[in-house]
Amino acid sequence: MPRPISDGFSYPAPTTDSEAARFLLQAQFSASTEEIAALRSSTYADWLSRQFNGHPGASGWDWLNDRGYAAVSNDTAYYDNSYPADYMIWYQLMKSTDGLRKRVALALSEICVVSTNGVDINWRCHAMAWYWDQLVNNAFGNYRSVLENVTLNAAMGYYLNTRGNQKENAATGRQPDENYAREVMQLMSIGLVELNLDGTPRLDGNGKPIDSYTMNDVTNLARVFTGYDYDQSQNVPITVPGTTRVVPNTTYTRLPMALNASRHSTLAATFLGATIPANTPGAAALKSALDTLFNHPNVGPFIGKQLIQRLVTSNPSPGYVARVASVFNNNGAGVRGDMRAVIMAILLDDEARSPAGLTQPTFGKLREPMLRFVQWGRTFGLNSARGTWKIGDLSDLGSRLGQSPLRSPSVFNFFRPGYVPPSTALATAGAVAPEFQLVNESSVGGYLNYMQGVIRNGIFVNAPELPNNASSSNNGYDIKASYANELAIAADADALLARINLLMCAGQLSAATVKLIADALKATPVTAASTDAVKLDRVAAAVFLVMASAEYLVQK
Numbered sequence: 001m002p003r004p005i006s007d008g009f010s011y012p013a014p015t016t017d018s019e020a021a022r023f024l025l026q027a028q029f030s031a032s033t034e035e036i037a038a039l040r041s042s043t044y045a046d047w048l049s050r051q052f053n054g055h056p057g058a059s060g061w062d063w064l065n066d067r068g069y070a071a072v073s074n075d076t077a078y079y080d081n082s083y084p085a086d087y088m089i090w091y092q093l094m095k096s097t098d099g100l101r102k103r104v105a106l107a108l109s110e111i112c113v114v115s116t117n118g119v120d121i122n123w124r125c126h127a128m129a130w131y132w133d134q135l136v137n138n139a140f141g142n143y144r145s146v147l148e149n150v151t152l153n154a155a156m157g158y159y160l161n162t163r164g165n166q167k168e169n170a171a172t173g174r175q176p177d178e179n180y181a182r183e184v185m186q187l188m189s190i191g192l193v194e195l196n197l198d199g200t201p202r203l204d205g206n207g208k209p210i211d212s213y214t215m216n217d218v219t220n221l222a223r224v225f226t227g228y229d230y231d232q233s234q235n236v237p238i239t240v241p242g243t244t245r246v247v248p249n250t251t252y253t254r255l256p257m258a259l260n261a262s263r264h265s266t267l268a269a270t271f272l273g274a275t276i277p278a279n280t281p282g283a284a285a286l287k288s289a290l291d292t293l294f295n296h297p298n299v300g301p302f303i304g305k306q307l308i309q310r311l312v313t314s315n316p317s318p319g320y321v322a323r324v325a326s327v328f329n330n331n332g333a334g335v336r337g338d339m340r341a342v343i344m345a346i347l348l349d350d351e352a353r354s355p356a357g358l359t360q361p362t363f364g365k366l367r368e369p370m371l372r373f374v375q376w377g378r379t380f381g382l383n384s385a386r387g388t389w390k391i392g393d394l395s396d397l398g399s400r401l402g403q404s405p406l407r408s409p410s411v412f413n414f415f416r417p418g419y420v421p422p423s424t425a426l427a428t429a430g431a432v433a434p435e436f437q438l439v440n441e442s443s444v445g446g447y448l449n450y451m452q453g454v455i456r457n458g459i460f461v462n463a464p465e466l467p468n469n470a471s472s473s474n475n476g477y478d479i480k481a482s483y484a485n486e487l488a489i490a491a492d493a494d495a496l497l498a499r500i501n502l503l504m505c506a507g508q509l510s511a512a513t514v515k516l517i518a519d520a521l522k523a524t525p526v527t528a529a530s531t532d533a534v535k536l537d538r539v540a541a542a543v544f545l546v547m548a549s550a551e552y553l554v555q556k
Contacts, residue, residue: 011348012043017036021036027099029102033503051100073241082124085124085129086407089406091389092136121253127154130154130254142335151180157228160179162180163229166263177225183411190296192212195212197322198301213271223285304321307346308324308346312346312351362426364556365434370404380543382482388465393407415435415438458477461477487536493518509546513549517542
């Protein structure tokens, strides 16, 4: 058994509700008073163990099928549409009971990126659901499995061109496509430069960072990823009723891509100091290549630092990165890549738990818009009255969130881990702020305008009783927050604000901000006898003003 990863940490358990909420907001999407109380009576490590051993809940794939999205009809054409994938992922994030597992899976989806925008295949919604499900399945597993599942996934095969990638052909000049070989190194395993254990670049004799791979490494590694295509061995062709069109069934989207040996390169592949001999069978070549990537010394600090950035802080100290990378390299029982050990190391580290971070200007991170939205929904009882959860693509930055899960604009995610806002104090300090790459005049206004509407009124959808995108006489605000606990105390502006401050901000709003918001709320009198609409107006105003404040937007 691995040694208890909680050994040696200075903050084993929360001593206040605010400390408990702070931990929960790093580890999952939201915090409730019940979750805070349960954590207060336990330890951080025990809470994590319960999460690791909990049930993963319904899969995205099953959710689609349960709601009829595998039906073959020319009217709905689910086989050609991606919007069911949006409904699926929003439901997963808003309603799943395994918050830590889904939070880690979402972080992995921003490292190993496949975007719904770029998957143009039959049953793309199912392909994206299975991609998500594999990240969920591996969130508490091993990073080596993440790499293999991602590599052979049908959605990734289309997105980064491994599907149909063929060996070299001297007669035609064809060479293997290098897209996946490049990105699996650059983004999903080792990064661009050689790293020390603490995540700092290794330097050459001239003080310059050392490249972690060369163009020759890319060219050679690309040979390994040839010969793969969708596995149609379980395909049952279906003729769309009323047409002559034939579509496959959904199964191929969740089968690992199959190897066609005749299309696989037989040349030797030398990369990153390893050599796969000529004529190595494709499966053995793939295993060797992924083992080489997985065992590269960069992976622990490169992936570990990005997970720290997604969960805790944009600028972890070198010591923090080194401690997490060390656990990635060895979980205490000789196992490399143990995600459970890595997650515990990230969330229990003194740098994550110390109250000192609350007053350090460079500690913390900007909350991603989609995480703010999910936190709002989970905190205040968001529900779809008809159960269809028709929350669509919220990527539009002028009128919505400017971000939507599984819809990154490119393989480089919504933002780069090393992004520095130009001409800012952060840039002067040499600090990074990845999420600020999403921030501009349009996105700030779009977020505020969108949230102001949905906080008060809910989310307007067409035909909430139907799974498809049709319109009906039932169009309306099917998805609303209940605010049950908040409405009960709406007449007490101070109590209402204190509750929202704890649940949304872990109690981190300053006294000045609390007073500013409280004074604004009290300008409109509300009593126990006020109408439900008046009470809702106050609750919505309180939530909106908190979610618009800088002290909320920056998570400490």
